[in-house]
Amino acid sequence: MSRDQQPFVPADFAVPRTLVADGFRLEPLGAEHNERDLAAWTGSIAHIRATPGFVGRGWPPVAGMTAEENLADLLRHAREFEERVAFAYSLLEGGGDGGGEGEVIGCLYIHGSREAPGRVAVSHWVRSDRAALDPRVHERITRWLHEVWPFDAGRIDYAPR
Secondary structure, eight states: OOTTOOOOSOTTOOOOOOEEETTEEEEEOOGGGHHHHHHHHHTTHHHHHTSTTTTTSOOSOTTOOOHHHHHHHHHHHHHHHHHTSEEEEEEEESSSOOTTOSOEEEEEEEEEOSSSTTOEEEEEEEOGGGGGGHHHHHHHHHHHHHHHSSOOGGGEEEOOO
């Protein structure tokens, strides 16, 4: 863990490993998602860059990434999750417990705000061919954050849909 990254959830908080909702589920982003994750975002670069929360951030890279570069990024996210400094989830198609299986249709990121210390930055994207699902994903994640996570609702920055 770097010196500037400290856990931003209480030590006794059990970080959720999943959320099962109508039409999608979340699980921690990891190496097992590499091929499906890479295909999901590289096929939707312009759409993601136009998604609330990603506009002007420079991600995803227009030139894409190699599978090895994407894997390194996923491993970094997994390490941050285990260190409790940031939480990245793969957004998978369907409900139930697929155990890492299922089509990757997006990602969710929860971390301390870099721009406003003390605030929580939340963003998610869905593939362009699943754009109609975006408002439902946002609504369900918003409810999950308020019901399960230890954040004051007034400290969460999550761009509306």
